[in-house]
Amino acid sequence: MRDLTLTDLARRWWRPAVAVTAVVLAVVWRLVKNDLGAPPNLELSTAAAFLAAGVLRHRAAALAPLGVVAASDLLLGNTSILAFTWSAWAVIGLGSLLTRRTAGWRRFAASVAFGVGGTAVFFLWTNSGVWALGSGALYPRGWDGLLASYTAGLPFLRPQLLGNLVLVPAAAGVVALVERLERARVAAVVPVG
Template identity: 30%
Template sequence: MNITRYSTIAAIIVLAALSRFFPHPFNFTPMAAIALFGGAYFSNRWLAFLVPFSAMLISDTMHELLTGHGFHSGMPVVYGSFALVTLVGIMVLKKVSILKVVSAAVASSLIFFLITNFAFLYPEAAVPSPSLGNYPHNWTGIIASYEAGLPFLKNQILGDLFYSGLLFGSFYLLQRRFEVLRVA
């Protein structure tokens, strides 16, 4: 195990997670890129999940403490979606290339969109509330839920591509500069 390599990967993930505190459009975040990056570069599969999820949990906790909006009832679905994204990183990015990173980033956006918008179809509220996703439980409701999520999907794709490029590109440049970061 290369401690320097693992520490560098973890540091990149933590720095990316901190970027959630910069002003940004909804869903233009580094979270899927972090999950892909961890899946791609941690050979220890526990760390591939643990480090990105720890960074997400810490940043969600900080959001909750600072704004009151860090946690919500859909968190298990959100974290479950990112677990699937980590699996995409593990399976698709065994050998990192630009095409694979772009494909994995777009696939991650679609995975997150399809799962979370379907999941938010189901909450029931005493008073109708769009923020709770109170849609009829039929095809009309499913379509309405996905339509309501389309603006967020655009931001998700753009954010996932931007942050994936930033994380994977930065690590590539660091590996070229410092031999200790290359896989032996």
């Protein structure tokens, strides 16, 4: 599987439409999840990144999680660890590019690995940010304070990890569905005989 060019994506308009829809859903989810009583850190951004990489197969897909956080932060605001959260999403977006050419069972395995890896990157990086920017107020300086920051973050890790173990493979299923529908469309257009 080769990467798609911008011309390919313009011709196959449904691929960018699916990616944009995933990003919009992730933004809307981020805006309403607290009102719905969803657990903290249950997010769609990692799944949107995987889906965008799979359907676009273009480096622009790396911008999907940053698009989610940028659009939703305009309405929600962010905290003092903005640099840590945004850079974590940037790393996750770049990581999604490693998955863009997977297919079949490898795509499913990549989705599970990406869900776990993305969760780990976000958890480790943002909790180290809380510790580093706290200037000793929240957690003591030193390894014991960093460990305390990670321990305090565990209730936020579980829903994000469990969500990504379901949502990212579901995104892989959407990518497979898009590809199957494309093959069916081509088969219907090409005459047999």
